[in-house]
Amino acid sequence: MATGRAHRPATRSRGIPEATVARLPLYLRALTALSERSVPTVSSEELAAAAGVNSAKLRKDFSYLGSYGTRGVGYDVEYLVYQISRELGLTQDWPVVIVGIGNLGAALANYGGFASRGFRVAALIDADPGMAGKPVAGIPVQHTDELEKIIQDDGVSIGVIATPAGAAQQVCDRLVAAGVTSILNFAPTVLNVPEGVDVRKVDLSIELQILAFHEQRKAGEDAAGDAGVVPPVAARKQQHSTGSADQGPDGDVPAVMPA
Amino acid sequence: MATGRAHRPATRSRGIPEATVARLPLYLRALTALSERSVPTVSSEELAAAAGVNSAKLRKDFSYLGSYGTRGVGYDVEYLVYQISRELGLTQDWPVVIVGIGNLGAALANYGGFASRGFRVAALIDADPGMAGKPVAGIPVQHTDELEKIIQDDGVSIGVIATPAGAAQQVCDRLVAAGVTSILNFAPTVLNVPEGVDVRKVDLSIELQILAFHEQRKAGEDAAGDAGVVPPVAARKQQHSTGSADQGPDGDVPAVMPA
DNA sequence: CCATCTTTGTGCACGCGTTCACAAAGACAT
DNA sequence: ATGTCTTTGTGAACGCGTGCACAAAGATGG
Numbered sequence: 001m002a003t004g005r006a007h008r009p010a011t012r013s014r015g016i017p018e019a020t021v022a023r024l025p026l027y028l029r030a031l032t033a034l035s036e037r038s039v040p041t042v043s044s045e046e047l048a049a050a051a052g053v054n055s056a057k058l059r060k061d062f063s064y065l066g067s068y069g070t071r072g073v074g075y076d077v078e079y080l081v082y083q084i085s086r087e088l089g090l091t092q093d094w095p096v097v098i099v100g101i102g103n104l105g106a107a108l109a110n111y112g113g114f115a116s117r118g119f120r121v122a123a124l125i126d127a128d129p130g131m132a133g134k135p136v137a138g139i140p141v142q143h144t145d146e147l148e149k150i151i152q153d154d155g156v157s158i159g160v161i162a163t164p165a166g167a168a169q170q171v172c173d174r175l176v177a178a179g180v181t182s183i184l185n186f187a188p189t190v191l192n193v194p195e196g197v198d199v200r201k202v203d204l205s206i207e208l209q210i211l212a213f214h215e216q217r218k219a220g221e222d223a224a225g226d227a228g229v230v231p232p233v234a235a236r237k238q239q240h241s242t243g244s245a246d247q248g249p250d251g252d253v254p255a256v257m258p259a
Numbered sequence: 260m261a262t263g264r265a266h267r268p269a270t271r272s273r274g275i276p277e278a279t280v281a282r283l284p285l286y287l288r289a290l291t292a293l294s295e296r297s298v299p300t301v302s303s304e305e306l307a308a309a310a311g312v313n314s315a316k317l318r319k320d321f322s323y324l325g326s327y328g329t330r331g332v333g334y335d336v337e338y339l340v341y342q343i344s345r346e347l348g349l350t351q352d353w354p355v356v357i358v359g360i361g362n363l364g365a366a367l368a369n370y371g372g373f374a375s376r377g378f379r380v381a382a383l384i385d386a387d388p389g390m391a392g393k394p395v396a397g398i399p400v401q402h403t404d405e406l407e408k409i410i411q412d413d414g415v416s417i418g419v420i421a422t423p424a425g426a427a428q429q430v431c432d433r434l435v436a437a438g439v440t441s442i443l444n445f446a447p448t449v450l451n452v453p454e455g456v457d458v459r460k461v462d463l464s465i466e467l468q469i470l471a472f473h474e475q476r477k478a479g480e481d482a483a484g485d486a487g488v489v490p491p492v493a494a495r496k497q498q499h500s501t502g503s504a505d506q507g508p509d510g511d512v513p514a515v516m517p518a
Numbered sequence: 519c520c521a522t523c524t525t526t527g528t529g530c531a532c533g534c535g536t537t538c539a540c541a542a543a544g545a546c547a548t
Numbered sequence: 549a550t551g552t553c554t555t556t557g558t559g560a561a562c563g564c565g566t567g568c569a570c571a572a573a574g575a576t577g578g
Contacts, residue, residue: 056539060536062556062557065555071545107361113464200466204443204461212348218440326527328526331524331525332525493527522575522576526572527573531566535563538560541556544556545555
C-alpha cells in the first residue's frame with residue numbers, strides 16, 4: 001500500500017502459467033457475481049467453491065498475479081475484479097469481427113457477453129452477397145470483400161470464424177494477412193497460422209465424442225462392443241456432392257452450424 | 260483372457276490418457292477425410308500433419324489403442340477409422356437432448372455434425388410454452404415438462420444445455436435426476452453434479468478473454484496499462500433489473516446466446 | 519534368402535500443473 | 549500489548565503429458 005503504485009509490484013508478467021490464465025475468467029465471473037451482491041471480501045475457500053476449483057489451486061493462481069489478499073480475512077472482491085480484469089486485458093476495448101453469419105454466427109452476434117466484457121462486435125461478415133446489408137443483432141452484415149478494410153480501419157486484432165470448414169482456412173489467411181493475431185475458430189478444421197498468431201478452437205463434435213467415450217466406459221466394459229459392430233471396411237459414402245468445399249470430413253459445416 | 264472376452268486384445272481400456280482421448284476425434288476427422296479421398300494408408304508423419312499434432316505424440320496416442328499400423332508402411336486408413344470410432348463409442352447410436360432452443364440451441368439443432376457421427380437429436384426442449392410444437396431443424400420443440408419422460412423413454416444419456424445461465428443448474432439437476440450422465444454445457448455457469456456425471460463446458464466468453472490476455476501481451480509490455488486505468492473500486496452497476504434469473508454474473512445469458 | 523530401407527512402437531527424461539502441508543502474516547479479542 | 553485464531557502465500561513432492569531418440573518389425577528389391 002505504500003506509495004501509490006510501487007508500479008506493477010512483483011507481477012512477474014512473464015510467468016503466468018497458461019493453465020492459470022485459462023482459469024482467470026472463471027474467477028472473474030464468480031467475483032463479478034459477488035460484486036453485484038455487494039459482498040466485500042471472500043476467502044479462497046469460498047471463491048474456489050464458486051468457481052468450481054480447488055482452493056489451493058486458486059491461491060497459487062492468484063500468487064502469480066501478486067499478493068492481493070489479506071491473511072486472516074481473504075480477498076477484496078472489487079480490487080480483485082479490477083486486478084484480474086487488468087491482467088486479462090479487459091480494461092481496454094477489443095473490437096472483434098465475426099466471419100460467417102449462419103445460424104451460429106448469428107447466435108454469436110447476439111451474444112450478450114460481448115459487451116459486458118471489453119469486447120465489441122466491430123463487424124459481421126459473410127460471403128453471401130444476399131446477406132449484405134441485412135441487419136443481424138442490429139448490425140448490418142457486410143460482404144467478405146470489405147474484410148481487409150474493416151480490420152485495418154478499426155484496428156481489429158481478434159477474429160471469430162463461424163464459416164463452413166471448407167472456407168475456414170481461406171478466411172483465416174485473409175484475417176491474418178489483414179492484421180488479426182488472435183482467432184477463435186468454430187469451424188471443424190485445423191487452421192494453419194504463422195507463428196505469433198493465437199488460435200483457440202471450439203468444436204461441438206469433438207466435445208460430444210469425448211463425452212461418448214466416457215459414456216461408453218461408464219456403460220460397462222462387460223457389454224463390450226456388441227451393438228452394431230460394423231465391418232472394418234464399412235461402406236460410408238455420402239455427401240461430397242455439392243462440392244462447395246474441398247476439404248473437411250464430416251460435411252464442411254462449421255463446428256456448430258446448419259448444413 | 261481366461262474367462263470369456265479373449266476379445267478386446269491388449270486394449271488396456273483403462274489406461275487411455277485423457278489428453279489422448281481428446282485428440283482421437285481430431286485423428287478421426289483427418290482419417291475420414293483421407294478415407295473419402297480413398298487413400299489406403301497414411302504414415303504417422305502425414306496424419307500428424309493433417310491433425311495438427313506432433314508425429315511422436317500421434318504414435319504414442321495410437322499405442323494406447325493397440326498396435327494397429329505396419330512398420331515401414333503406416334496405418335490402414337479404413338481400419339484405423341473403425342478402431343477409433345469403436346474406441347470413442349461411435350459405433351452405437353447416442354440419442355441427445357438439447358435444452359434451451361434460443362439462437363444457439365437452434366444452431367446446435369441444425370448442426371450437421373450430429374448425424375454424421377453416432378449422435379442423434381432425440382428432442383429439443385424449451386421452457387417457453389410458445390415454442391412448443393414449433394419445428395426447429397425439422398424437429399418439433401417440446402416443453403420442459405416432457406423432459407423426464409423423453410429421457411427415460413429414449414434412454415438418453417447425453418444432454419446439451421443451451422439455456423440462460425440462471426436456468427442451467429436447475430435444468431442440469433433435472434437431466435441428471437432423469438438419468439443423463441454426460442452433459443455438454445454452453446451456459447456460463449459452473450455446474451454442480453454428483454460423482455459419475457461428466458460435464459464438458461463450452462464458453463465463448465472465456466475463450467475470448469484468454470485470447471485478449473495473449474493479445475495484450477503481444478501488444479508489448481512497455482505500454483503496460485495506460486489506456487483506461489479505472490480506479491480499483493469502480494462503479495459497475497447495471498442490469499439485474501428484470502431479475503428473470505437469480506444467478507449469473509455477466510447477464511445470465513448462455514455461453515453463446517442472445518440477450 | 520539376404521540386405522537395405524522405411525516407419526512404427528516405446529523407454530526415458532524433462533517440464534508443467536496439481537496438491538499437500540505449513541510457516542508467516544495479520545485480524546481480532548482480551 | 550499480547551495471545552489466539554484465521555487465512556494467505558508458497559516450498560516441495562508428485563503425477564501427467566510431451567518430445568526425443570532408437571531399437572524392433574516388416575516391406576521391398578536384388
